[in-house]
Amino acid sequence: MAILTWLESSSxxxxxxxxxxxxxxxxxxxxxxxxxxxxxxxGAVIDLRLLGxxxxxxxxxxxxxxxxxxxxxxxxxxxxxxxxxxxxxxxxTDPLFMTKLVFVAIxxxxxxxxxxxxxxxxxxxxxxxxxxxxxxxxxxxxxxxxTMGRLLAYV
Amino acid sequence: MGSLTIxxxxxxxxxxxxxxxxxALGLILLALARRDDxxxxxxxxxxxxxxxxxxxxxxxxxxxxxxxxALDGVSVDAIRTHETAAxxxxxxxxxxxFIAWVALWQGxxxxxxxxxxxxxxxxxxxxxxxxxxxAAAIGGEIRHPEILVGPAAAAAGAPTxxxxxxxxxxxxxxxPWAWPAAEALHFLGLCLVLGVLLAVNLRVLGAMKPLxxxxxxxxxxxxxxxxxxxxxxxxxxxxxAASQYTENIAFLWKxxxxxxxxxxxxxxxxxxxxxxxxxxxxxAPLDKLxxxxxxxxxxxxxxWGRMLPFIGNxx
Numbered sequence: 329m330a331i332l333t334w335l336e337s338s339s340x341x342x343x344x345x346x347x348x349x350x351x352x353x354x355x356x357x358x359x360x361x362x363x364x365x366x367x368x369x370x371g372a373v374i375d376l377r378l379l380g381x382x383x384x385x386x387x388x389x390x391x392x393x394x395x396x397x398x399x400x401x402x403x404x405x406x407x408x409x410x411x412x413x414x415x416x417x418x419x420x421t422d423p424l425f426m427t428k429l430v431f432v433a434i435x436x437x438x439x440x441x442x443x444x445x446x447x448x449x450x451x452x453x454x455x456x457x458x459x460x461x462x463x464x465x466x467x468x469x470x471x472x473x474x475t476m477g478r479l480l481a482y483v
Numbered sequence: 484m485g486s487l488t489i490x491x492x493x494x495x496x497x498x499x500x501x502x503x504x505x506x507a508l509g510l511i512l513l514a515l516a517r518r519d520d521x522x523x524x525x526x527x528x529x530x531x532x533x534x535x536x537x538x539x540x541x542x543x544x545x546x547x548x549x550x551x552x553a554l555d556g557v558s559v560d561a562i563r564t565h566e567t568a569a570x571x572x573x574x575x576x577x578x579x580x581f582i583a584w585v586a587l588w589q590g591x592x593x594x595x596x597x598x599x600x601x602x603x604x605x606x607x608x609x610x611x612x613x614x615x616x617x618a619a620a621i622g623g624e625i626r627h628p629e630i631l632v633g634p635a636a637a638a639a640g641a642p643t644x645x646x647x648x649x650x651x652x653x654x655x656x657x658x659p660w661a662w663p664a665a666e667a668l669h670f671l672g673l674c675l676v677l678g679v680l681l682a683v684n685l686r687v688l689g690a691m692k693p694l695x696x697x698x699x700x701x702x703x704x705x706x707x708x709x710x711x712x713x714x715x716x717x718x719x720x721x722x723x724a725a726s727q728y729t730e731n732i733a734f735l736w737k738x739x740x741x742x743x744x745x746x747x748x749x750x751x752x753x754x755x756x757x758x759x760x761x762x763x764x765x766x767a768p769l770d771k772l773x774x775x776x777x778x779x780x781x782x783x784x785x786x787w788g789r790m791l792p793f794i795g796n797x798x
Contacts (some may be wrong), residue, residue, distance in 0.1 A: 354793035361783070364670070369678025373702065382701030389693035396681060474674065475665050475667040482663040 329420065336416040344414035352439055353414070360407040364477070366400025368470045371439060378446065378463035387446065394443055401436065424483055428476035435469035490547035497538045500576060503533030503621040504612040511605055520595050520596050527583040527596070528753060530608060534580020535745040538714075539738055541573045542721065546729035554633035557625060563649075565622040567642035570722065572614035574646070579607040581711060588703060648722045653722040662723075663726065665716040672716065673708030673785060676744070680781050687757055687766045687774035696760035703752055709747065731795035733787045740783035 335341060344352050370393040377385050412419050419425045445457045510526030513519075548562045586600035623630055644650075655661050683699045683706075685691060721728055728734040749759065756770045764772070791797040 349558060349794060354790060356787060358789040361670075361673075361785060365674050365677035365785060366681075368671075368674035369676070370677070370681060372705075373678045373682045374673055376702070381705065382698060384695075384698040384701065386693055386698075389691050390682070392685065392690045393682060396685075470674075471671060474670050478667040478670050479663055481666075 332416040332420040335413050338413065340410065341413040341416065350351050356407050356410050360404055360411060363400040363404035363407060364474060365433055367397050368474055370396040370400070371435070371466055374442065375463040375467045378442070378459045390445060394447070397439060401429060424476055425480060428473055428480070431469045431473040431476065435466060435473055438466040438469060442466065489543050490536070490550040491541035493540065493547035493715065496536065496543065497619070500533060500540055500572070501536040501615045503529070504608060504615050507533055508608045508612050512530055513609065513629065516794050523596055523601065524587060524590065524753070527587050528749060529602060530583040530604065531580050531587070531749055532746070534576050534583070535742055537573055537576045538742060541569060542728070543726040543794060544569060551626070561621070561625045565618065565625060567647045568614070568618035568621050569645065570648065571646055572611065572618040575607065575611040575614050577714060579604065579611045581707070582607055584707060584752065587671070591700060591752065591758065614744065648725070651719065652723045655719070662720070665719050669713055669716040671711035672709040675780055676706050676713070677785070679703065679706030679709070680778055683751055684774035684778050687760065688771050689765065692763050695762050696757050700758070703748070707748060710745070727797040728791070731791060731797055732797035733790045734797070737784055737787035737791070740780050740787060743780040744777070744784055747773070747780055751777070
């Protein structure tokens with residue numbers, strides 16, 4: 329596709345891909361790994377709590393973990409876009425990459441649902457019956473997204 | 484002062500697991516005889532630290548072997564036999580250290596350490612001590628002909644059995660999915676450790692104050708699960724392709740940070756300054772410093788791990 333070729337040949341993409349400096353591909357990839365750890369790690373803590381781990385943990389008090397997650401999300405949106413642009417013609421037509429994006433989208437949506445229906449609703453209602461389902465769905469989506477992201481290096 | 488080489492580090496540290504496991508076992512027996520719960524806790528803490536210190540001992544061994552295998556009078560079979568014995572002892576040492584940690588974690592809320600876990604640690608540490616002594620004895624024979632009475636252990640030839648670096652390397656090359664699968668698990672473990680360390684340490688630093696530290700203490704096994712998962716998958720990489728890591732500066736730094744993270748987990752599990760943090764209480768400045776360093780240690784592990792192929796020479 330012409331747009332992917334254009335994206336890949338842009339000067340930013342070329343720098344990310346071919347820059348002979350630690351600040352190009354290595355640092356962007358490392359930041360992407362940190363973003364993943366923040367997003368998925370903080371998410372896992374919330375999911376585990378909703379699934380019943382550490383009942384003495386007041387759910388609402390874990391709210392700052394959402395800040396950690398959004399920090400990781402935005403970091404990875406930026407670094408992920410750069411990594412995609414550097415390799416656009418291959419990734420843009422790669423079913424594994426597309427599937428990874430689907431799972432990321434599911435994961436982010438579920439985080440939003442947990443935030444709105446479990447955390448923001450906490451004051452009025454005691455517990456949402458489907459919070460465990462959301463938490464399990466979140467864990468599955470992020471496990472799939474991380475696994476596929478990692479496998480991108482091997483296919 | 485000459486520069487410190489990796490084989491030298493192996494020689495400096497390699498008595499710690501042997502002497503350490505004997506000392507820890509002695510302390511456990513003494514504590515049980517005296518019915519002294521404080522001493523028992525301390526002895527399990529020593530055991531955990533010894534298990535942690537065993538990590539750099541094993542990881543520097545491959546470089547030490549490479550450095551001397553071409554020398555006159557050094558048998559490659561002797562090195563391989565020592566390596567195999569060391570791997571077995573290492574695995575048991577890590578299991579023992581992990582169960583010691585579980586006992587300490589369970590015991591944090593109890594007046595006494597749970598008997599079942601202490602019994603398991605006692606049994607495991609006897610096995611570990613025996614295997615460690617054996618690995619050390621075989622290792623000594625590589626370069627110390629003066630200790631030999633009769634033929635060296637290596638006279639039996641190259642080691643056999645399923646748990647050798649050769650069989651693990653063969654497994655990884657025979658099943659092409661093994662390495663990527665272990666990498667995926669390694670990254671999931673990374674997330675779990677980071678998530679747990681952030682939740683617990685951000686509380687100490689002053690976020691999420693409506694939570695007591697004791698409540699967050701319940702999350703620690705999930706962090707240790709990630710840590711253990713990454714130890715297993717990481718050892719698969721190292722044992723299968725040691726040459727990628729032995730002369731890799733990024734890997735050396737990664738191991739340094741890894742040992743700090745392990746020590747930080749012990750600190751979070753047993754130290755009383757953080758344990759007594761009630762709802763809305765503010766932590767002492769020193770505990771905040773340790774919390775920040777704990778997060779920083781894992782950030783360092785991730786950074787140096789990710790830089791293995793870029794700053795170091797891993798593929």
